[in-house]
Amino acid sequence: MSTQKFLQKSLVLLFFIAFLSSGYTQTPPDTSLLTIDRLFASREFRGDFFGEARWMDDGQSYTTVEPSQETKDAVDIVKYETLSGKRNVLIPAASLIPSGETSPLNFDNYEWSANKEVLLIFTNTSRVWRQNTKGDYWVLDVKTNNLRQLGQGLPTSSLMFAKFSPDDSMVAYVCKHNLYVEELISGKISQITFDGTENLINGTFDWAYEEEFFCRDGFNWSPDGKHLAYWQVDATDIPDFLMINNTDSLYSFTIPVEYPKVGVDPSGAKIGVVSAKGGETVWMRIPGDPKQNYLPRMIWSKDSKDILVQQLNRKQNTNKIWLCKTETGLPINIFTDHDEAWLDLVEDWVWLEDGKSFTWISEKDGWRHIYLITKTGDSEKLITPGNYDVLSIEEIDTKNGFIYFIASPDNPTQRYLYRISLQGGEPELLTPAASKGTHTYQVAPGGNFAFHTWSDFDTPRATELVNLPKHKSLRSLVDNQNLKKKIAGLKLGETSFFDVTTSDQVTMQGFMIKPPDFDPSLKYPVLFYVYGEPWNQTVLDTWGRNNLWYQMLAQQGYIIISIDNRGTPAPKGREWRKCIYRKIGLLNSYDQAMAAHEIMKWPFVDSTRLAVWGWSGGGTMTLNLMFRYPEIYSAGMSVAPVSNQFYYDNIYQERYMGLKLENPEDFIEGSPITYAKNLQGDLLIVHGTGDDNVHYQNTEALVNELILHNKQFQVMPYPNRSHGIYEGKNTTRHVYTLLTNYLMEHVKSGGVPK
Numbered sequence: 001m002s003t004q005k006f007l008q009k010s011l012v013l014l015f016f017i018a019f020l021s022s023g024y025t026q027t028p029p030d031t032s033l034l035t036i037d038r039l040f041a042s043r044e045f046r047g048d049f050f051g052e053a054r055w056m057d058d059g060q061s062y063t064t065v066e067p068s069q070e071t072k073d074a075v076d077i078v079k080y081e082t083l084s085g086k087r088n089v090l091i092p093a094a095s096l097i098p099s100g101e102t103s104p105l106n107f108d109n110y111e112w113s114a115n116k117e118v119l120l121i122f123t124n125t126s127r128v129w130r131q132n133t134k135g136d137y138w139v140l141d142v143k144t145n146n147l148r149q150l151g152q153g154l155p156t157s158s159l160m161f162a163k164f165s166p167d168d169s170m171v172a173y174v175c176k177h178n179l180y181v182e183e184l185i186s187g188k189i190s191q192i193t194f195d196g197t198e199n200l201i202n203g204t205f206d207w208a209y210e211e212e213f214f215c216r217d218g219f220n221w222s223p224d225g226k227h228l229a230y231w232q233v234d235a236t237d238i239p240d241f242l243m244i245n246n247t248d249s250l251y252s253f254t255i256p257v258e259y260p261k262v263g264v265d266p267s268g269a270k271i272g273v274v275s276a277k278g279g280e281t282v283w284m285r286i287p288g289d290p291k292q293n294y295l296p297r298m299i300w301s302k303d304s305k306d307i308l309v310q311q312l313n314r315k316q317n318t319n320k321i322w323l324c325k326t327e328t329g330l331p332i333n334i335f336t337d338h339d340e341a342w343l344d345l346v347e348d349w350v351w352l353e354d355g356k357s358f359t360w361i362s363e364k365d366g367w368r369h370i371y372l373i374t375k376t377g378d379s380e381k382l383i384t385p386g387n388y389d390v391l392s393i394e395e396i397d398t399k400n401g402f403i404y405f406i407a408s409p410d411n412p413t414q415r416y417l418y419r420i421s422l423q424g425g426e427p428e429l430l431t432p433a434a435s436k437g438t439h440t441y442q443v444a445p446g447g448n449f450a451f452h453t454w455s456d457f458d459t460p461r462a463t464e465l466v467n468l469p470k471h472k473s474l475r476s477l478v479d480n481q482n483l484k485k486k487i488a489g490l491k492l493g494e495t496s497f498f499d500v501t502t503s504d505q506v507t508m509q510g511f512m513i514k515p516p517d518f519d520p521s522l523k524y525p526v527l528f529y530v531y532g533e534p535w536n537q538t539v540l541d542t543w544g545r546n547n548l549w550y551q552m553l554a555q556q557g558y559i560i561i562s563i564d565n566r567g568t569p570a571p572k573g574r575e576w577r578k579c580i581y582r583k584i585g586l587l588n589s590y591d592q593a594m595a596a597h598e599i600m601k602w603p604f605v606d607s608t609r610l611a612v613w614g615w616s617g618g619g620t621m622t623l624n625l626m627f628r629y630p631e632i633y634s635a636g637m638s639v640a641p642v643s644n645q646f647y648y649d650n651i652y653q654e655r656y657m658g659l660k661l662e663n664p665e666d667f668i669e670g671s672p673i674t675y676a677k678n679l680q681g682d683l684l685i686v687h688g689t690g691d692d693n694v695h696y697q698n699t700e701a702l703v704n705e706l707i708l709h710n711k712q713f714q715v716m717p718y719p720n721r722s723h724g725i726y727e728g729k730n731t732t733r734h735v736y737t738l739l740t741n742y743l744m745e746h747v748k749s750g751g752v753p754k
Contacts, residue, residue, distance in 0.1 A: 031489060032489060033555055034490065034548060034552035034555060036733065036736055036737050037733070039548055039549055039736070040732055040733035040737075041730075045483060045486060045487075045548055046483075047460045047480045049461070049463075049478065050451060050453070050463040050478040051065075052064060052065040053442065053451060054111075055442075056079070059444025059445050059446055059448050059449045061079055061080060061081050062080055062444075063079050063090060063112075064077075064078050065077055065110075066078050070092060070093065071104060074103070074104045076090075076092050077089075077090050082444070082449050095145055096138075097147075098147060098149070099147075105121055105138060106123060107121045107123040108123065108132060108135065109121075109122040110122065118141055118168060119139065119142060120163075120164065120171065121137065122136075122137055122162070124156070124157045126157050128210075129207060129210055129211065129692060131216065133204075133216055134157060134158060134160050135157050135160075136149060136157055136159060137150040137151065137159050137171070138150065139184060148187070150173065151175060151180070151182070151189070154189075155175070155176070158175050159174070159175050160203070161173060161203070161216070161219070163217075163221065165276065166224065166225040167225045170184060170276065172219065172221065172228055172276070176196060177196030177200065177202050177203070177204065178191060178193045178194060179202055179274070180192060181228075181277075181278075192228065192274055192276070193230075193281070199238075199258070200234055200235075200236065201232065201235060202230055203219045203230045203231070204216060204218040204233075205218055205233055206233050206235045206267050207257055207259055208238075208260050208266065208267065208649050208650065208651050209269070211651075212649065212651035213294070213345060215296060221276075222300050222304040223301075224304040226275065227274065227276060228273070228274055229271060229300065230274070231269055231270070231298075232270050232272060234270075235258045237291075238258040238259070238260050238264070238267055239264065240256035240259070241256070241257045241261075241692075241695060241697075242254040242256055242257075243256075243257065243689070243692065243696070245690065247719045248720065255690070260649060260651075261646065262646045262648060262653045262654060263646065263650070263660035264650055265291040266291055266651065267291070269294065270283055270284065270286070270295070271284045271307065272284065273307070273326045282329050283329050284309065284322070284324040284329045285324075285329040285331055286309060286311055288313075292313065292314045293314060294316070294651070295310065295311055295312075296312060297309070297310040297346065297347070301375070302351055302355030303355060305326060306323050306324060306326060307324045308349075309321070309322045309324055309331075310345060310346060312345065315342070315654065315655075315659060316342045316343055316651075317340065317341065318337070319336070319337045319343045319345070319346070320335075321333070321334050321336070321373075321377070323377075334376060335360070335377045335380070337364065339363065339364075339574075339578070342655045346360060346361045347361075348361055348370070348393035350393075350396060352398060352422070355375065356374060356375055357372050357374045357379075358372070358375070359372060360372070360380070361390065361393075363578075366573055366575065367387060367388060368389040369382060369383070369384045369385070369389075370384045370390055370420075372422070381424070383403065383420060384403075384420055384424070384427065386427070388407055388409035388427075389407060390405050390407055391407055391408070394417065394441050395443035395445070397446055397447040400446075400447070401422045402421060402422065404417060404430075404441075404443050404468075405417075405419070405420070406441075408571050411541075412509055412570040412571050413539050413540050413541045414437060414540075414541045415440065416429060416430075416431040417439060417471075419468075428469070430468060437459070437541050437542065438454070439452065439454050440452075441453075447468055447469070448468055449466065449467060451463055451464075451477065452466045452471075455542050456541050456543070457497075457540075457541050457544075459543060460480045460484060460487070460543050461543055462478060463476075463478040464477055490551070493513045493514045493516045493518065493554035493555070494513070494516075494518065495512070496511070496514075497509065497510070497511050497541065498510050498511075498512060502594035503597070504594065506566060506591060508565055508591065508595055509539045510539055511539050511562050512560065513550050513559065514554065515556075515558070515750075515751070519751055520603070521753075521754070522753060523603070523751060523753075524557060524606055524609075524750070524751045525558050525749060526558070526559045526609070527553060527558050527612070527747075528592070528596065528610065528611070528612040528625075529546075529550070529562040529612075529613060529614065529618070530562065530613070530622060530625070531568070531614055531616075531617050532567065532589070532617065533568070533584060534569055534656055535617060535652075536568065536569070538562045538563075552740075553740070553743070556744065556749045556750075557749035558749055561599065563592060563595045565587075565595070566587060567580025567584070567587060567588050581657075581658075583666075584656050585669070585670025586669060588621065588624075589624040589628055592621065596610060596629075596632050596633075600632075606752065608634065609634060610632055610633050610634060610747075611633065611635040611747045612625050612633050612635075613636065613637035613639070613743075616639070619638040619694075620638075620672060623636070623643060623676075624675070626638075626679060626683055627676055627677075630680035631680075634681045635681050635747050636683050638684070638685050638686070639687070640686070640691060640723055641685070641694065641699070641702075642671075642672075642694050643673045643676075643698040643699065643701055643702035644701055644702075645667040645668075645671045646671070647701070653667070673702050676709065676711065677705075677709040677711070679709075682742075683711075683714070684739075684742045685699055685713065686715075686716045686735065687699040687716075687717055688718045688719075688721030688722055688724075689717050689718065689719050689720060690721055691722055691723045692722060692723070693722070694723060699715065703715060716738055718735070
């Protein structure tokens with residue numbers, strides 16, 4: 001060895017010895033600071049949820065799903081007595097082991113027969129668009145412990161929406177767009193409809209009905225169990241939108257989606273009644289062109305002789321209620337609701353007074369209220385008068401004459417439980433007045449008990465069992481104490497809710513998160529989180545999935561702000577929500593920009609460092625703000641945006657914008673692509689190429705427009721991911737790493753001197 005090499009090695013050794021003897025120890029990570037990996041690559045901040053509960057015995061007991069103490073990696077169905085809390089394993093996991101197998105069924109859902117003697121299990125499920133609605137069904141006889149699969153001889157994982165007949169003797173379900181009825185004792189299977197195809201759909205729905213009307217389960221038993229009423233959707237003339245998959249095989253292939261875009265006629269729909277034993281269908285003869293009207297909801301009458309059907313016209317501003325005779329299909333229009341803008345379909349309609357009247361929700365007096373309408377349609381009664389909105393009906397106690405509902409008359413960011421007499425009057429607040437935030441309930445039949453879940457912006461959800469109407473807590477079900485302790489150890493920024501009033505006197509609610517080390521003598525960059533369309537409200541006093549991500553960004557030196565503009569579904573009256581009609585893209589972006597103008601005046605806000613981001617409608621809003629108000633926002637991150645309103649589905653876009661043939665200029669004026677030429681700031685566009693909701697076509701068209709005007713930007717496609725961009729290992733972590741890095745690279749973090 002040469003002298004030079006020897007000296008070099010000796011020096012390295014001496015440095016290493018000195019390093020070790022210096023007492024050096026690696027500094028442990030600061031657990032008070034958040035990171036992307038802590039948020040998205042671990043389960044460190046995953047909360048617990050109380051779910052899959054079923055009320056029994058009119059609320060005197062309930063069942064839940066819990067990890068089995070006897071069978072590894074399995075669950076038991078456990079019954080609790082509501083008042084005492086006495087626990088009993090009703091269905092042990094071992095009871096759900098099929099013959100010849102060694103492991104119990106891993107199920108997604110379960111339902112009880114009316115007599116609670118048979119359990120229906122939904123397993124081996126697969127996704128149909130957004131939800132897993134296709135799979136295998138099994139029934140367990142609780143008395144004999146006999147477990148058997150329904151639909152023997154039908155394809156694996158092909159059954160949908162199985163449900164018991166009212167007398168528990170049969171189960172009906174859909175397979176390959178046809179209806180079947182199976183006798184539980186004999187196992188005899190009867191096919192009820194035979195004309196179902198990929199385009200002629202019985203008992204379920206096409207993409208647009210499912211996405212925009214939440215129509216999935218497309219049939220109902222009559223109360224006497226003798227008939228089935230079902231939808232038939234004719235999507236024959238709906239063009240296929242072809243999504244392309246380039247990565248899952250050697251050669252690419254297309255995925256067709258029956259998708260009616262703006263201006264394309266909807267699928268025709270009709271409702272028929274057929275005997276549970278099979279035979280000819282009697283079609284309800286509801287007038288009007290099926291391709292210019294929608295039939296989004298129906299219910300049977302108490303006596304099984306009639307069906308009540310909601311018919312929305314294509315513009316969705318008129319809702320006609322048809323009372324249809326099931327023997328003849330003859331319809332009678334008993335009630336019509338109308339709005340100059342649009343109507344939402346009515347979910348909360350149930351029969352009262354032994355079938356003589358039904359509940360209805362309308363905004364006809366300027367607020368969202370409950371009405372009682374007679375079956376003949378000759379009388380209607382307002383149940384909830386006053387200047388407040390009813391958000392949802394939770395339970396109707398017919399015995400004692402009360403309706404339980406969610407509302408928030410004084411604070412649009414919060415939610416509370418009220419009840420009111422069926423005779424009307426003043427609503428009674430049941431949620432403790434001191435418990436501010438968001439409250440949700442699963443109320444037992446009769447209204448004596450409820451599973452109550454509470455959270456606010458800074459506090460993860462906790463669920464308890466309460467006794468109503470006094471709201472007395474009986475016991476805690478999920479407290480999330482471990483998560484709360486984790487959060488308590490974090491260095492968190494101050495959160496607050498505020499009002500901002502623009503120069504044209506529009507007052508909007510917002511939330512704000514400041515950096516933990518906020519210094520009022522400095523000015524900070526702002527990241528605005530936006531949505532702004534009639535489908536969603538962002539400013540809510542509730543624990544949200546992105547709260548800790550926003551806190552992580554605040555730790556980096558950003559202020560996080562969100563504003564709810566006019567047109568968002570806040571409980572602030574009809575005018576607030578519907579003044580956006582035919583102005584999506586204009587009014588909502590204007591409100592956001594005017595609010596930003598006011599916020600820019602705040603002494604601790606750096607007006608030169610304003611960024612904006614959003615997903616779906618929020619991605620669209622981000623584009624609108626970057627293109628229409630380029631002088632305000634220096635950077636934007638747009639995820640899964642609609643760039644051209646003509647590219648979105650007809651039910652949603654026509655509901656809020658009118659019809660293409662009548663006012664095409666409104667769609668053009670409201671589309672971000674129309675103003676893409678104005679881009680000045682830094683723009684990131686993120687989109688899943690397998691998005692069946694907002695097609696990747698939107699991003700590609702926008703890319704072409706930006707190229708045309710020589711605008712520089714960045715695009716991140718996620719191959720074959722859908723609208724939520726979550727499929728595939730590590731995807732969610734990657735998305736939020738991308739967004740975080742882009743923000744930090746293009747908008748300098750931290751406070752700077754004024």
